[in-house]
Amino acid sequence: MKINKLIILLAFILSIVACKKDDKDNFDAAEQALIDDADLIEYLQTHYLNEDDGGIWTIDNGQTPLMDQVDVDLIDYNDISYKLYYLVQEEGTTISPTTVDSVFTTYTGMLLDSTVFDSSSSLVWFKLSAVIPGWSYGFTNYKGGNIMQNPDESFYYEDYGEGILFIPSGLAYGNSVQSYIPENSPLVFQITLQDVKLTDLDNDNVLSIDEDLNGNRDMTDDDTDGDGIPDFADTDDDGDGILTKYEDINKDGNPMNDDTDGDGIPNYLDTDDTESIEDL
Structure with missing residues (x-):
């Protein structure tokens, strides 16, 4: 009897795995791009940038929606058209990177439900050829800043680029689960672009x-x-x-x-x- 139950359980597990594989095989990236765009538009229409704390909050008293502040980047990737929305708080003053250059940045990454899945308040270099496409293209809309040196020879940046990227899942992790990021998740990144290394x-x-x-x-x-x-x-x-x-x-x-x-x-x-x- 125990063996029969074990066989039934194993068959059930295999059926679930097969169903998930079928879902992956039948995934329609173009349709998902439309779903993501609708979700991003709803988010942008119902949220605003709080100038006091720099956070993104739900509109509750007639605040200016993000939708009225963002620009749209039309990107063709893997034969699918995507809309990447971005907000420029500060453009920056030096140069913009290409999609294969490196950027010196701080960032906070969030889901549309405001869950923070990653962040760095310390400056870190990233090769834009080795990150999600939403970053590769998104950062090209900003410029780096001017490096300033302290008396102790430490340094900081002034007049650097700063803004927010609103990325459809097709330019992020698609229908793959990544740690705290569910499949088919549009992402929001608050970023700075403090320096650019041309490659x-x-x-x-x-x-x-x-x-x-x-x-x-x-x-x-x-x-x-x-x-x-x-x-x-x-x-x-x-x-x-x-x-x-x-x-x-x-x-x-x-x-x-x-x-x-x-x-x-x-x-x-x-x-x-x-x-x-x-x-x-």
Whole structure:
């Protein structure tokens, strides 16, 4: 009898696992994007930013809703259109990162029910190529600040970027559970952007920010030689067999200002240039 009960229990557990697998397999990310957008709009219409304590509170006395203060970032990701809402409290004063640069930030992450699932009041560096897409794209709407030095040689930042990101689940963790974050959860992040470190991801002496040739913030759709490797990750951007960093004819460390044949296309993007530096 005990064996029969055990078999029945095992079958029940397996059926639950199978159902969950079917749910994952049948997941409609485009439909979820619409659900998330409706949830975010409702949240933005019913909450406000309390200027006194910097917190986000439910409207109870005619306060200005967040919906009246946010901007919208339209993002195509994995062939699905998303709306990322963001509020700029302070734009910042220096430079904006690309989606593959690094940011020096403090942050607080919340669910729409105000549950705080992560935060850091200490400054920490993040590579935007290694975080959720909502961060990768969201931070590009802000700029870093100016570094200031104290007499004891410690430092701090002034006039840095600050704001709030309202991220649909498709630009966060999707239909996966992450610790305190349930599946299909839109996320809210209050962030600062205090410094930006521009990267040269492929070490070709051209900053990644300069390899976004069409300026659309999508680093993956710029592929000069059509080899399937986007320029920011390609050490030979024009596919001429000469590494980009060795097409720096004047040896000033910048391949972008070398145009041997004078056609307006720098050598490292031009398969028709007539001179290149050999590998030293």
